[in-house]
Amino acid sequence: MLTRQRSRPTITAAPRHPSFPAQHHLVNGGLPLPSAAFEPGSTVVRRDVRDGKVWTAAPHRVLADDGTQLVLVTWPGAAGYALANWIRSLTGGGERARRQAVTELADGEWELGRWIWRDTIVVTWIGLDPDFSLQHYQPIDGSPGHWKINFERPVTRTSTGIDTCDLLLDLITDPAGTWRWKDEAEYDEIRSRGLIPDTEHERVQAARRRALAFAEAGRGPLGEDWTSWRVPADWPLPILPDGALTTHG
Template sequence: MHPVEFLPGETVHLRHFQRDRLALVFPYRVIEANDDAVILWAPAGTQGWLFTMPDGRGIAQTPLPEWSAAARVPVRHTVGHGMLIWIPYGRDYSVRWFFHPDGSFVRWYGNLEAPSVPWRSGDAAGLDTSDWDLDVVVEPDLSWRWKDEEQFTARLAMPESYWVDDADRVRRAGAEVIALAEAGAFPFDGSWCDFSPDPSWPPLPRDLPEGPPRM
């Protein structure tokens, strides 16, 4: 049994770290949870936080050595699409279903990342991971493409500042996602594409939680 159990309907916060610095925090509602994976949901309009430079610059506007060395501050960010996420424990990726605000399915997104670590701290709960930048976009017809290859390659050339230290591992994770898509296997088998949230669910919280240090 996984050391942290999540309950359907509860709120968890997904946190992305870049080494020991927070980069992103977003609230989600637990849809399903078991020992192997958790499925999370956030509707269009959900607010989370991106961590930026104190002067407001994001990572795209900041040299990577400066970005990685700086203390960063949270800035509210609103997502314009609904998102369902399947997070399989122990895997080097998660898979996301994107939905239009009207509830219709858009596409899948294979997010390559460190295996998520679940946590509880007081009244807060969440999962911690590190985003590896390179991703795989999968369309409804199961065609796929790599995303952010140039950015990934450029950052690998600055290992003293980059939080990714094993490019081969990242590409192997992408190849696993691609193989699932080409086979039409879960999560690319049509499951959850017609997902509809329970209209009685309350809005997700809008406050930045007090979570533990990086797990």
């Protein structure tokens, strides 16, 4: 992997709101989100939805939104919902519970549990590419952070946030800053069970090539140093609104 000089995030002053980045170069034309932009500092909900059923719901605050690129942040203490067996896998259930969560997602039958985000400040860039988002995870204990490219279905905007469907495939950095693929077996599992048809798989394969080129080039936010960025002390935790688990249509 090439070593690159990283700049500080491009910032714009916003009283009582965090500094936020300017628009970045789009990987694949971006994804216009056709509705009024969310105000910086407002709460939005990012949800994963399959066949009209919510399987994650997490509150975030908006750092920036220009109608094409949406930048969000969440941090420890924010309460949302996730697959109950996925939560169990992180709280003592181990790999067996994680495999069960993947099976339930593929089969379309699951239970949700309350999940309190922990350990890291997560900044998410949506709209750099229609088929993936970019995330920076910064541990609050000061240990090294990492980047993740998250493959997901194209985002749709709702009155309270955004809906997508995580495809369980990631491209992440290890502690040395080298990019590697993660959870390919889980992606293969849900594909074999019919969650990802061949046409969508072809789209994901093309997105993988774009993502790898984007990562290796160190473009956009990847060229900026987010290790020292922190949520302003006067910002309260984002809270899920009523009806966060309800879908329409």
